[in-house]
Amino acid sequence: MAQSHHLSAICPFLFYSALFLSCVYGARELAEINPLLPPASPCFTSAKGQFQGLQIVNKYEPCSSPLSLEKSRPNQEVLLQDQFRARLLDSLEVVDEYGEGIQLPLTSRGDGNFLVTVGVGTPKRDFTLLFDTGSDATWIQCEPCSAGCNHQIPIFYPSSSSSFSNAICNITCDYSMNYHDGTYSSGYYVVDTLTIQSDLHPNFIFGCAQKIHGDFGGAVGLLGVGPGNLSLVAQTDTGYFRVFCYCLPASENSAGYLSFGVQAFENCQPDENKLIPISLGLNQNAYSYFVTLTGITIGQQRLDISGNVSSPLKAIIDSGTSISRLPFSLYSALRQAFRRLMSQYPTASPSQNFDTCYNLEGQNNWTPPKMVLHFEGVDLDLDPSAVTFREKDNNAQVCLAFMANENDSDLTIIGNQQHREMNVFFDISNQKLAFTSGGCSNW
Missing domain, CATH: 2.40.70.10 (Acid Proteases)
Structure with a gap:
């Protein structure tokens, strides 16, 4: 690639x-x-x-x-x-x-x-x-x-x-x-x-x-x-x-x-128990902030990093990428679990590289399944808005807000859709990162 x-x-x-x-x-x-x-x-x-x-x-x-x-x-x-x-x-x-x-x-x-x-x-x-x-x-x-x-x-x-x-x-x-x-x-x-x-x-x-x-x-x-x-x-x-x-x-x-x-x-007041180790430098030809992703929980099902995905899985935290990219095998397991949880809702046509979409017209009280990203020693509960991507021109259609890499060797990216409304704290000297809730709506 x-x-x-x-x-x-x-x-x-x-x-x-x-x-x-x-x-x-x-x-x-x-x-x-x-x-x-x-x-x-x-x-x-x-x-x-x-x-x-x-x-x-x-x-x-x-x-x-x-x-x-x-x-x-x-x-x-x-x-x-x-x-x-x-x-x-x-x-x-x-x-x-x-x-x-x-x-x-x-x-x-x-x-x-x-x-x-x-x-x-x-x-x-x-x-x-x-x-x-x-x-x-x-x-x-x-x-x-x-x-x-x-x-x-x-x-x-x-x-x-x-x-x-x-x-x-x-x-x-x-x-x-x-x-x-x-x-x-x-x-x-x-x-x-x-x-x-x-x-x-x-x-x-x-x-x-x-x-x-x-x-x-x-x-x-x-x-x-x-x-x-x-x-x-x-x-x-x-x-x-x-x-x-x-x-x-x-x-x-x-x-x-x-x-x-x-x-x-x-602004961020990081909790010492919520600090995630980060590494700085090169990995697969990129120079960025890297964290270790150990698993994802969707609903009650935990998807551990295993199988064809290299473990530990290094992922970059990137404010310039909107949608997170996962190794195909991990994304496939996430997609399958998400589809099971959404089985009662009508599907919609794939949209703009999203392959898992639903028509929620009339479902005003619907909330996305709970999702947790598991990092090294820290669990991050995603805001409901970070789990799905909603179409601007069609508010009734939502899609799973993750995408698959073409190859498992491609970079795993935690994009900004998954850390919006989070306080994201970087302590570069101590190589630590923290996500804290509270959001920025009070700015």
């Missing part, structure tokens, strides 16, 4: 270790940060303000305004983009963690679903970026842009920032990403001040994209919070301690949050 993937040399940075010395913040200052964006009336409940951090909105929904071009995106196109994303993760080529071929995963055809706004430069200008745990480096479209930039949205002008400088590199500061579907982004690495709310991060390294091809959904670029050395998490570790958390909104009229450091602890 692997496709060709080319990445030009991305250099080791001479000043990389010194970068963190200029980003020191006190705990009191972190605790007093105010949200970057003002409340937008359709996106907040009456309890807004309980959580602190950057606002996360779904780029396909009304809360993403003024990116209105995404509001009417049909499910079929969204899921097609999701399929590109899953294939992309299986075809990435990764080499040296310090730069010679380091992964810069971009979203294929703009399939990253969630947006945040940060400031770049001096004076600060706000840019709306795709938020992605499966990507390391951040990139923003820049002028002069020779091909593919969207001039209907803000573009970064290096000459307008007094804190801008070119990156210092051993070989070259150019980057180039090319995908099997024709999507690409290329340019060069630069250094400038990144602003997260009122928090300044000087000497932040990011890609200045001058050639772009593909649909990135009205976003100016991508904010990478993956585990690599060029990610936002790594470049702000002195101030944020390599800790962050987020909650992805499930409702089209709600917003979530992304917060770092002390704010992340305050």
Whole structure:
């Protein structure tokens, strides 16, 4: 299944270790940060303000305004983009963690679903970026842009920032990403001040994209919070301690949050008994956050990882993929159990790569079967909305919200459909992850 993937040399940075010395913040200052964006009336409940951090909105929904071009995106196109994303993760080529071929995963055809706004430069200008745990480096479209930039949205002008400088590199500061579907982004690495709310991060390294091809959904670029050395998490570790958390909104009229450091602890308050070990780095050509999936319970039936599925089963936590992908043998067992539990309801035609769908017209009180994901030492009770996928244009039709990989060797992915309305907490230094209930509707 692997496709060709080319990445030009991305250099080791001479000043990389010194970068963190200029980003020191006190705990009191972190605790007093105010949200970057003002409340937008359709996106907040009456309890807004309980959580602190950057606002996360779904780029396909009304809360993403003024990116209105995404509001009417049909499910079929969204899921097609999701399929590109899953294939992309299986075809990435990764080499040296310090730069010679380091992964810069971009979203294929703009399939990253969630947006945040940060400031770049001096004076600060706000840019709306795709938020992605499966990507390391951040990139923003820049002028002069020779091909593919969207001039209907803000573009970064290096000459307008007094804190801008070119990156210092051993070989070259150019980057180039090319995908099997024709999507690409290329340019060069630069250094400038990144602003997260009122928090300044000087000497932040990011890609200045001058050639772009593909649909990135009205976003100016991508904010990478993956585990690599060029990610936002790594470049702000002195101030944020390599800790962050987020909650992805499930409702089209709600917003979530992304917060770092002390704010992340305050928002998520992880239970020590609920921490899941994570591993960072390479597995099947991807560089991401990995957890061990030991089983799935559907209704009263537990499906353990066995048979043709390698055990332990490593899965990536990926905010940029919507629908979770499972090895075919595990998915087949899940599908069979789900169908038994749904046997009293009429089936519907397969829809958009979902092969297990039902017509629930008139079943206003129906709730999906209970589902639990079993990780290493921790059980995660899924929210009912995470078990099934409901059609936008046909609310009576629901489908099992999981898909099968084409090969058992393909990456197992825990997509954002399965962790929406959850507080997802990452402690990278201690290699721990936590899912906590409560959701982000109170943002």
